[in-house]
Amino acid sequence: MFRFFGKLMKRAPKECLQHDHQKFPNLLANEFCQSCEQSLCYMCGNDHIGHHHPVKVSHHCYPNMNLQNNENLSEKDNLNLTTLRAFNTGSLIQLDINKLQCICGKPADENTAICAACGSATCSQQCHQELVNQDKCKFHHNFTEKAKLVSLRSILLKNAYFLFDKGYAQGTVFSRTSQNFISAFLTSQRSSIYLQRGFRQYGNPEIQTLNAMDIVNGADLDYEIHLMKVCQCKCSHCKNLGNHPMHLCQSLCKSRDLYIFRSYAQENPVEKEQTCECQCQFCQSGHTILSHKKIDCCLKCEFKQKVDF
Incomplete structure (x- = not known):
């Protein structure tokens, strides 16, 4: 329970610890880096996101795709x-x-x-x-x-x-x-x-x-090709991040995973079912089952990264 309240406190808007407050004194820390477990202002959040950190952005920074009166549109x-x-x-x-x-x-x-x-x-x-x-x-x-x-x-x-x-x-x-x-x-x-x-x-x-x-x-x-545009993916990974740029999730987005899985399965219908015998660091790390099929590691395996899908 104490850990739960601790996380709530970290997520609460407060003073950002990343920048000089004499220079920027009025910025609220209403964003949260999930890997560093610390609150950030939007300015420092930009830098974090630029280094591929999974920053949960504030609720007011979400796209609104609708006009104010979306009924009986001319x-x-x-x-x-x-x-x-x-x-x-x-x-x-x-x-x-x-x-x-x-x-x-x-x-x-x-x-x-x-x-x-x-x-x-x-x-x-x-x-x-x-x-x-x-x-x-x-x-x-x-x-x-x-x-x-x-x-x-x-x-x-x-x-x-x-x-x-x-x-x-x-x-x-x-x-x-x-x-x-x-x-x-x-x-x-x-x-x-x-x-x-x-x-x-x-x-x-x-x-x-x-x-x-x-x-x-x-x-x-x-x-x-605008990598800072907002990601439109609805997968669980992208929804957890909230509003984020395309470049942040391109290696983790589950929709991208699904696309590559399907492409690999169609192009390698026999090989996908074979047992992987790769000795790379990823395949031996336990992130996958140590005895796994080749399709199970096609996104991360060092050998498969060389394959152009």
Whole structure:
């Protein structure tokens, strides 16, 4: 029982022990590393996840694939819902600046910024604060009450205009945040930008922003392969991690295991039933039954790792 309460205490939001609190004093430790058994703030959690640690992320950092009123959707709403799901799962999105409006109705100009946490475009910090007050941008949940006015309005259109006018090429990154949040790139036109969302998701873009979004079909492979996008697998391993990037679970995800098992079984129908005689460290470690079939170790066995499935 004492061990159980000890784990609860470790998971409770408290001071993160990973960073300098004189430099970052207001960050809540509302994430938990399962291998280190310690609580982390979102900032230090990013570093942990980057080193393949299984970090349980906070509940407010989960993708929301639905529009607010998901009943009796119009044709335009259905189109927006498809775009929203594509955006939240890491597809490349083109944002038409000529269609873009702030939540107050003001058309986009060089003072417009897009929040890398919630994805909404606003003309000012005051307008973005309205989203915070309505809990539509949830990034403030990472901070103490003393730091309520924080935001990630870091995708600045004036930066895009500056780089475009200087002759920078399509694909140039101009956002100030990591791929964990929302990355922004130049397109071939001054009137649009590319957006691509990572796994750190703190709300959905408002309808005024969503109306200006289009899914980029047939984009270059560099845009399509986005390892920081949120994993969509529903296996027990991935569900236990909560919201996490693709690269974190690619060696453990049970759906991937199942895919490789099936591929190996189809390509090696006779060999899969044979007894494994490999002397590698994994096969002799006890992680599998010491006398096991070849299909039982095809994911981890040093010999099978050399096989291209």
